[in-house]
Amino acid sequence: MAGWLVKSEPNTYSFEDLQRDGRTVWDGVRNNAAALHLKAMKAGDEVLFYHSQEGLAVVGIARVSREAFPDATDPSGRFVAVELEPVRPLARPVTLAEMKANPALSEMAMLRQSRLSVSPVRPEEWRAILGMAG
DNA sequence: GCCAACGTTGGC
DNA sequence: GCCAACGTTGGC
Structure with a gap:
């Protein structure tokens, strides 16, 4: 079971919007690296939702x-979408500043390449972030 | 608002 | 196929 992270501007589509909608099509990704990650996602994989x-x-x-x-x-037909559903909000949001300050996350893809809108999260990174969320 | 990072486009 | 110009993302 792989873990992932997606970014969204809450002004455009927030986690609260996803909870309200029950599910949403995650489309509009036009970056090859991000698209490769989308293609690698399997049904049931869990995804951190970042604002x-x-x-x-x-x-x-x-x-x-x-x-x-x-x-x-996508008119070119080159890019893909997935569908996401909400699982639960974090008890406490884990901020970017906290993530940067945690040595366990120093290799994390989203921190190393800040513009990547879809990125993998390693199991130990996942545990660290959930631990920080309390 | 600025700027760094990075992807894309297009001329050659 | 190179690379300069340009556009976009996203943190600060």
Whole structure:
């Protein structure tokens, strides 16, 4: 069971929006590295939901409810989407500053390449973040 | 608002 | 195929 992290600007689509909607199509990714991660997601994989621009924190956990399929918003047909459903919010958001300060997360993909909108999370990183969430 | 990082585009 | 120019993301 792999772990992932997705970024979203809460002004555009927040974790609360996902909870309200029950599920959402995660489309619009137009970056090859991010798209490779989307393609690697399996149904049931869990996904940390990070708020960029505003909040700057991991705020909840989602789950892949449908594996990669063609992104209907992409005319070229090169990119894929997945479907996500909410699992639960974190008891306490884990901020970017806290993550940067934790040596256990120094290798984390999202910290090493800040613009990557979909990235893998290693099991030990997942445990560290959930530990920080209390 | 600025700027660093990085991806993409297009001329050659 | 190289690389300069340009656009976008996202933290500060």
